[in-house]
Amino acid sequence: MPGGNYKIVTMSFVEYGDTIKDGDTAIVFLGHESMFPVKVQHGTVTQTKYGVIRHSTDLIGKKYGSKVTCSKGGWVFILHPTPELWTMNLPHRTQILYSTDISIITMMLELKPGSIVCESGTGSGSLSHALIRTVAPTGHLYTVEFHQQRAEKAREEFREHGVEHLVTVTNQDVCKNGFGVSNIADAVFLDIPSPWEAIGHAKSALKAEGGRICSFSPCIEQVQRTCLAMEEYGFTEINTLEILLRVYNVRTISLQIPDLGKAAEDNSSSGFDSSNPSQQSSPCANLQQGTVQFKSGVPLREVVGHTGYLTFATKSLV
């Protein structure tokens, strides 16, 4: 299957490619949500619990979605990166935003190709990748990170992921220095400890005709202050919400039928002395002894109980 007809495109997080190429970031899927990203490089090998993967022979030129057999005989799937897979696999430099929150942020900020969006802090770049994906190919992300090391790492990742032309990373304190742009943003996203200190900067980054803002905070006290600041700066439609994902395991459940004994000693069921014999006689005849099987979507025992509050608002036309 590999070889032959694959076209050469630069791999990018905002554009699907068909085949794995040198320099790509690919996702090695081991099963059951166990996976990791790998930088594909001629001559390199990657260790997995199923054995070694040789990039030159096992990866490069293969189609994304292929099954690759490792040296010990176990096998893995190689997946094309997406912002969502990246979120599940990226190196954590901070607490990150997950896809459930990212989804509602993207929709509620009304992002689409061409949108100009500001973000702070960049953090581990989980949201950044998703934002870039959505505003590409004609939009832009201005992301501000106060931690120098993190800002640099983010820049590097964006370069590696083929999206550097869609993003500007700035290393400064957004509360003091803002986003470095004014009146050009359609939307602003804040995930910083004191979002209320950045609302003014957010407002001036947004377009004159208005736009949307979102602030993510784990604690309600942060939300309270942020809402007050938003109101003070004239934002409207201030709306705080929380979204939680419930994942269900699909299981086949067997429940035992209880043994209620026989009605009579040694002949068959003779009915109850019930007030409603027609309905009542042998109520569980077709269930006697044995088990009942059914499919069920079973919640995990312990689940995420809180990530943060999302406060959205609109900068209205003045």
Next chain:
Amino acid sequence: MPGGNYKIVTMSFVEYGDTIKDGDTAIVFLGHESMFPVKVQHGTVTQTKYGVIRHSTDLIGKKYGSKVTCSKGGWVFILHPTPELWTMNLPHRTQILYSTDISIITMMLELKPGSIVCESGTGSGSLSHALIRTVAPTGHLYTVEFHQQRAEKAREEFREHGVEHLVTVTNQDVCKNGFGVSNIADAVFLDIPSPWEAIGHAKSALKAEGGRICSFSPCIEQVQRTCLAMEEYGFTEINTLEILLRVYNVRTISLQIPDLGKAAEDNSSSGFDSSNPSQQSSPCANLQQGTVQFKSGVPLREVVGHTGYLTFATKSLV
């Protein structure tokens, strides 16, 4: 069936009776959670949408749980009152606590027969009835209500419901004057606008060896102040939680099977040109055309999103 063998017991919310008697408070159940309480009295009639119920002939002497045919031919069930049915039917003088919160309050306060419990405010008596039920026959409820009219109405209801020996209603401001008892309570419950002002009184009402406290507040700011006050007064195991009931309607759902057409023009399905013919050929053969039926527990469209936060704590041994 009625007449004959019924024993005469004073009807009470804390003791089941078999038959409906003059003076009882009974619940008229019209169906689908539609019901109302009625005070049974010789010679009285009650209007329902199904027609009239004559207490002397239709109710008195009948068994609880009986079906009663009204004058227009429609029928209702007459139920023995319970604190839970009362909660669903009581006259609202205030916002009331519902059974879901009441359940966790009762368990977390460790109430049982013999417990001494303090409550403020009495409000519409929804929780009071449930508390009395649980601490009877040897316990006692001290309930404090600042609103005079409400306090009197509560006293009257307790008398009518045969539980006045189990409860003391006091008309005063709990924040100023406390519960009127000291060092005798196993548990204290607060549902007042400024619970933090009553924590000291709650503490002195509780037994020297300790006890449990619960405060119910709709707003998080009240909870924050209450938690601080609890900590200040040396309470431990301070724990805030929220409980929400999800009721499911049991429905039979029919889903249409989509018409994907026939594989070939005018003869039967000839299989897909799929990479996995064994599994794939006619994937929905047994589903072709028609509908699939299944039972589902469907949530209501709009449900209770919040009642209040419950903060529990322990008065520790000093």
Next chain:
Amino acid sequence: MEGGPGPRIREGDCAVLKRGDVFKAVSVLRRRKIIFEKQWFYLDNAIGHIYGTTFEVTNGGNLQPKQEVEETTTETKEAGTDNRNIVDDGKSQKLTHDDIKALKDKGIKGQEIVQQLIENSTTFRDKTEFAQDKYIKKKKKKYEAIITIVKPSTRILSTMYYAREPGKINHLRYDTLAQMLTLGNIHAGTKMIVMETCAGLVLGAVMERMGGYGSIIQMYPGGGPVRAATSCFGFPKAFFDNLHEFPLSKVQSLLCGTFSAEPEEIPLLEEESNGLSEEKQQETEEEPAAETTMEMNPAEEQDTMDIGAEEVEFKENKEKENKENVREKQIKQWERRKKLKEAAALLREKNADGLIVASKFHPTPLLLSLLEFVAPSRPFVVYCQYKEPLLDCYTKLRERGGVINLKLSESWLRNYQVLPDRSHPKLTMSGGGGYLLSGITVILEQGRNPEVLKVEEPSSKRCKLQDLPC
């Protein structure tokens, strides 16, 4: 347009009216009476203003831009801490109905009336803040007539549909739709397959996210695709150039290579109605008990509103049309066939970048067939209002193979009231927003599927990962 003034409301635009949390999609047309939240008015005066402008309805149903944009609550500093002193005797409001009517007749604006009501309530100051809020909200709703005109978006339209006509979108809650767009990695430049019976809302959301880049093949049941909600987005015409449609009823024949778009089949298609009337029919079927009518489809709105004025013209043109009709029909048929062929060709490549399903149909047969058209290493997402069909779909997909990372999920949404000293989750919430099954395609190998099935089913006893990576 960066930094400049915002886009202006033009005649013919698709716009959204907003009052508080309530939205309504409309066509901006002159001399057209709009009824919204029990108020009637004309949009004529709005034309030329910038999107986002707030108007007050004045006498004669005219819109007048509001000077101060303040959707803030009428603030009142005094509040009782409890309601111990309130005895409700029905005499707390000193203004009579006649008084209020007099105010209105004098042209006093709603906000002013509410303020007067507050000042003339003897119990207002003693009410708790909560009760005050409730009171103000109720009165404002009754007396203030303020609307904002905004540009449509997925956020607004999905919120609007869920609030007003959930039956038309299979109760797909807006946050669930948001998950679908993200899980599906919808973005510019992709080739997406969309199968929905959500009045075209999901299609519109996908189109918005693709911004006119890439292509979409909409699979449709019955006679034609339903796009009532799609049209509310007001997309530029170019967005529709790469929107294709393909009938579900041809999927099997396409998959087994017997598909043909040639004339002998067309009559079958013709017997069924065209897109528009089919649309109406479907909607009636779905929501027979709809309480409120919405102007979802601006075109429909026009039809019903202007029947008197247009009927005359229509009759005059009838004969001429009859002749033209035959020729036109032939052209249309030819065009339709061409489009059908194009869509079939796109599907035949089996390299779609994703599949989005949100329909009233059982999802299993849809998934099992439509996944055939998707390239490996691409996401797919299926929405269903109920959990049970997705359990079945999950099982059948495991049996089929060629999919990994299957996840059945639901999202919980909680809205909050955040006000000084009165913050808490909203007192009511949605009971459910539906369920999603998502996954990623991989290259389907042969023969291993039953094994895979066994492995994926999670078990509490499993401590380590098995060797099979599905």
Next chain:
Amino acid sequence: MEGGPGPRIREGDCAVLKRGDVFKAVSVLRRRKIIFEKQWFYLDNAIGHIYGTTFEVTNGGNLQPKQEVEETTTETKEAGTDNRNIVDDGKSQKLTHDDIKALKDKGIKGQEIVQQLIENSTTFRDKTEFAQDKYIKKKKKKYEAIITIVKPSTRILSTMYYAREPGKINHLRYDTLAQMLTLGNIHAGTKMIVMETCAGLVLGAVMERMGGYGSIIQMYPGGGPVRAATSCFGFPKAFFDNLHEFPLSKVQSLLCGTFSAEPEEIPLLEEESNGLSEEKQQETEEEPAAETTMEMNPAEEQDTMDIGAEEVEFKENKEKENKENVREKQIKQWERRKKLKEAAALLREKNADGLIVASKFHPTPLLLSLLEFVAPSRPFVVYCQYKEPLLDCYTKLRERGGVINLKLSESWLRNYQVLPDRSHPKLTMSGGGGYLLSGITVILEQGRNPEVLKVEEPSSKRCKLQDLPC
């Protein structure tokens, strides 16, 4: 006891050890090593102290009452607002392992060690409050050995079981149990039927709420009722006087009048094991992969702990026992038969005040038969870990009739962290607490049932109440 000192810890008591949020039920016995949260100690010194006392574990595993009761967090006023300046180089802690060991050897208490760790951490002050909290919690857990001894209660035991051995109680979450007790209107003086396979936890909760007044008939599967958790409550002996048990396997014969407790049947019963060993067997079956062992049953605990000391005595007595055994067995059999007859008589009256079911079995057959024993106008509640069996149960009960106000529900539980400026829902929560089906019995009339079924099923299209009140 009012106003006086609280109850004291006595030898032989059932008590609960508490450390933070973690509980463990134990028997208070002298010279018995207890292992709890990786600490071992003896309870000897606790005897005589009041319940609620907090102890610190000192050298040699002795308990020493703590002077100041403060389970408050080690407060630190300084905190960074973010972590921009933290570079994790693994060198932030200046105390070495040896330093810490030296402190411990000197007998420095855990709290002091934690304080020293904080003071010697170079990055602690720069961490956010959240991170500081996390750090302190981790260190406290490691170095402080503080336990409180409290009296058992439904609150404590249901929380403990759900946290530590949910498999033994069919994942019945404590708040769901709380709903059952309330929905079942459990109170003193009632006659309750309890069918559970939750290690006796539900039975214990019902007994606590009845306070020794009234009677309980426990229905049991297999050889005997399981009451491991029941025994943890430490109920007075009198509570067991009106606790009866009846085998599920005799329910059908009791219902149709062929039941007999006479000897010819007893061998069947005898073949099965007695309550205690059956109990062990059942628990093993249910939770083969249990990671932690708990001293749920104080009796069991004793058996395993003291095997060395008691074995000698046991052997000496063996022969004597053999003779006594026969006579004892006969007496026991007679007693068992008598109790069985009593339980049967209680059930035959068909006037129970309620029915509580919480089992690993399919609930439908249980409900359909056990409801026969319940008086009209009484509540019943069924718990099931899964929703699907209760859908079936609901349908079958509607068909049967004689029940109204059927309600299928689930409760959501959210715990909060409330700290100054750091309040939010806890970051993890339980995924599910199981489902309840509850209702009220009414007098069952004949013939109307299919009609009733049709009516109760809610439909979005129904606008008004039907004439049939079921």
